[in-house]
Amino acid sequence: MSGPLLTPDHALSRALVRTLPDSLTERLADLGNIPVAVPVLVVAMVYAARRGRYRAACAAGLAMALIPALVVPLKEWTARPGPLEPWAAGYYPSGHTATAAVAYVGAAVLLRPHTRRAWPTAAALVLTGATAVGLVVRGWHWPLDVLASLLMCALLLLGVRWVSSPRPGSTRRSSG
Template sequence: MGGAALLFVLITWQVAAHGPLRALDERLSHDMAQHGAVPSGHSVSALVAVLAEFGADLGDAVAVLPPLAVAVAVAARCGYRVRLRLWWLPPLTAALALGAVPALVAPLKAWLGRPGPNGAPIASGNGYYPSGHAATAAVGYGAALLLIAFTWAITRPPAPSEAPTAASGAPPTTAPPTVPRAAWWWSMAVLVCLNAGVGLGLVRRGYHWPLDVLGSWCLSALLLSCVAWSMGRALSVNRPAPAPARGPQPPRASPTPATPDR
């Protein structure tokens, strides 16, 4: 995640210093943005505006909180049921990551005070960089998808990594659960599509500059790396091995009485 941190610092510096990247960003936004109310009718522009508005609304906390809450609850319940030692770590980290979004975004907005694309004056102690909607969507949906992959991994039957040997008589050990590669790819594909829709919607509707969205994505990548680390930590600690089942014991042979010597 060092690249995301470096890119975030570069973008923040360009926004704060009114650098050439900020000038390019504003020119690009003026070419893409469409201010004002959503046009009525059945034209292509009306459809694009409706889709852009819908994408921007997906970054609202009202839309992000329900799926994340469900993912947190399901992951915690499944982890507890399979007796995972650190079952609480990924759900807690995901909730803290989303809670850290306003704690990080609000001071940056107040410090930079960047005006919005529509040129409207900003309130005191507020600004547009970075985008709170983009960061909320990236962290909320990303954490939810990571928790889904985590739940998938811990609910799969454990694969035996070592068969018992007749000499030792030790029970078979189980390999630590891992997230299937297909789950990772599907999670990343859905996450990219969701965030692309939110980011394009925010820029198209004139709610944010493109750099506002890009900076939020870099910040979100740092927070999501903490969630991914918590998953890896929880999965690396094996669940307690189940006690071997005791079958019916064979009847013991009665000792034969010793014959007296004659």
């Protein structure tokens, strides 16, 4: 593999890997596991749906369903080896980062209109960032694997936000 970003990516990874205890970084990385992150989104989807925001809840669920449809083919196509496992392939982009971003930020998008506070977004960014840091510092992903997932998910989450926003001229706030 070659490219202008690979050298800085590898240098940054070498500087970061195992700078924190594995027991901590494993727990941070686990925040992106499906059994941890997806239930957070499901609870927010149920809450939003019960508040009449069916379209918003469905958009968030669709964004999560698109994660494997986008990540798996990219992993197979790039066949990028891992930082600590150069014999293995399929590390780009990071599925754990994508799962965390869509679950936590998607939940924040669904909850924020009902809280009228910034804490859902702040919590989502902290949890997603913690997942990304855990994956890179533990050595399970290159920094670009994580960055690619965040950029991909930003597009999905912009779609969720768009569907969740009230429509101009709409008198019902709960329709989104």
